[in-house]
Amino acid sequence: MNPENIVYRTAVWIIPLVIAIVFHEVAHGWMAKWLGDPTAQEQRRLSFNPIRHVDPVGTLILPLGLAIAGAPVFGWAKPVPVIAQRLRNPRWGMVAVALAGPGMNLALATLTAIAIGVIGATAGGTAPVGIAAFVLANLVNFLLVNVFLAIFNLLPMPPFDGGHVVEGLLPRPLAAQYAKIGRFGFLLLILVLVVLPMVFPGADLVGRVVGPPAQAVIGWFLALATAIA
Numbered sequence: 001m002n003p004e005n006i007v008y009r010t011a012v013w014i015i016p017l018v019i020a021i022v023f024h025e026v027a028h029g030w031m032a033k034w035l036g037d038p039t040a041q042e043q044r045r046l047s048f049n050p051i052r053h054v055d056p057v058g059t060l061i062l063p064l065g066l067a068i069a070g071a072p073v074f075g076w077a078k079p080v081p082v083i084a085q086r087l088r089n090p091r092w093g094m095v096a097v098a099l100a101g102p103g104m105n106l107a108l109a110t111l112t113a114i115a116i117g118v119i120g121a122t123a124g125g126t127a128p129v130g131i132a133a134f135v136l137a138n139l140v141n142f143l144l145v146n147v148f149l150a151i152f153n154l155l156p157m158p159p160f161d162g163g164h165v166v167e168g169l170l171p172r173p174l175a176a177q178y179a180k181i182g183r184f185g186f187l188l189l190i191l192v193l194v195v196l197p198m199v200f201p202g203a204d205l206v207g208r209v210v211g212p213p214a215q216a217v218i219g220w221f222l223a224l225a226t227a228i229a
Helices: 006-034 056-069 090-123 130-153 161-169 172-199 205-228
Strands: none
Touching: 006 056, 006 090, 006 130, 090 130, 090 161, 090 205, 130 205, 161 172, 172 205
């Protein structure tokens, strides 16, 4: 397997991304069900089958294009359906449901760091080759993707999970007004992630806001892996 091959380079990013996104969305559904809303279960969205969660643009086209271009890979899936009114405590329940996705990603990142450390300890300092190298590359990227997804989704604006947290923390009149922004969530996403950086290079939200904390958290997880190895 040639790491410079475009198929290899794409696979070691797309596979971790799809898995991380699926776990992220299922975590939202699990939390909602636990707090009283079984909508995701009723619509068969508590499945780990990626097909049930794939968004053509966010899960396939955008990540594939970024992987081919050698840029940082990120994306999104179809949101798991949650009906706030079915939650036992709609206001704080939505906050918990929102935090469940990033929380799952950070839990996966922790497990991945441990796995990388164990592999390093058993390898005895020998660089892996072939299938082993492919698996390790997927694990490293899985760690990176999970950390990035967690922090990216905590941005305090719709349609991100952080937007739902802000909505739950605001006084009810302000929360109602803030929630209206969610109707334009996809357009806002494109504006912030694509249009603004093209028009104003200094307005790169991903690079300037998400990047620094993501790099810091990734550093902590890599330190954990190194300590285990």
